Amino acid sequence: MSTKLTELLNIKHPIIQAPMFLVSNVAMVTEAMKCGIAGCIPALNYRTLEELRAAIKALKANKGDGGAFGFNLIVNKSNPKAKDQLRVICEEGCDFILTSLGNPEETIREAHAVGIKVFCDITNLQYAQKVESLDADAVVAVNNQAGGHRGNLSPQDLIATLVENLKIPVISAGGVGQKSDIDKMLSYGAVGVSVGSPFIASEEASVTDEYKQACVDYGANDIVMTERISGTPCTVINTPYVQKIGTKSTWIESILNKNKKLKKWVKMIRFSIGMKATEKAAKKATYKTVWVAGPSIEHTKAILPTKEIIKRLIT
Structure with a gap:
């Protein structure tokens, strides 16, 4: 299934395994890459910069021909580690950074300087146009079916609005649990999907069996x-x-x-x-x-x- 997302990340299927606080890890993303999709881990899952650096090295060693990996950065003031995390990620390298909850201008500038793509979480057109003006590579449209911090608009309304008004690709986040859901998001105009909650109940997830x-x-x-x-x-x-x-x-x-x-x-x-x-x-x-x-x-x-x-x- 070829879309703009598969081209951007050189993956086989237009799916990003979404970054989830405490849930995502190297084992999950390694399996995702083996299956030809992209995987993403919150940088905040690592307490120290040394642990973050080690995770990047492990993922680079595990990366096959058909997968991709990236890291999620919370770029507002609630994350005082953001600057140092960005520095380590840019030093070690990855395929993409996904930004959340703040102004991604510095992240986009620093990441692009070393060839890393940047996708930005957005929930409305106004913020989407802002990150497009900052040269983001794509937006991740967080709809009202997403887990965690979600948007207010339905998948169809949000994707349609963004596709009509943006020049950069739209990746849909929320409401995907099976293939028919992916087909639906693509039919609305998205180039791919970000999927999180279904992976919580994976054997590789770093959470309790409960x-x-x-x-x-x-x-x-x-x-x-x-x-x-x-x-x-x-x-x-x-x-x-x-x-x-x-x-x-x-x-x-x-x-x-x-x-x-x-x-x-x-x-x-x-x-x-x-x-x-x-x-x-x-x-x-x-x-x-x-x-x-x-x-x-x-x-x-x-x-x-x-x-x-x-x-x-x-x-």
Whole structure:
């Protein structure tokens, strides 16, 4: 299946295994590359720059003829490691960087200088036109079916709007759990898809079996939005614990978020607290579980090897 995305990354199928905090790892992406798709890992999955550098070296060693790999960078002030992570990635090299939650101007400039392509997460036309003006290679259109931080528009509406108004390619993110979903996104005008949640229940994922099994046991109707992780609405599985703590920001956070001077710091603190809680839930099974996932877990019926999940997406 040849599209602009397969040409950009020299891959066999127009699919990016989406970067997922704590879930994505070298083993998952290696299997993705073997199957002819691209894989992406959040740079924040690595606590130190040495660990990030080692992961890049391992992926380069594992890369075959038909795959590609990249890293996700959160480029706003909630990630003080961004500059150093960008430096290491550019020094070691990869096929692409996927930016999220901020201004990607520096990332695009530095990455292009060493031949790395840059795709930017967007949720609306205004921001898409901004990153196009900065010379991004493509946009990743995050729709209202995505897991994690998602957009407000349906896949069809968002893709159609972007294709009509942009010159750069549009990659769709959200709502893909099987091949018919990919066909649908391509029919709307996307050049490929970014798929995350179905891979949580992969054998290679770096999370507990309880988290993986939750993606099997729960479905699309069990996904809710919460403000309690990062301060920005995020999709999670509606476990009993999530029901207990609620999904809205605390009253103190709500008041502070209205203060322009304090809002940035409140979001940084909430992001830090939320990431630690998510990490604890992903790596240790307790009654306090907050599991991030999207509605495409509807098609997850068993914990499977990554290659079997990809087979479901391409056949």
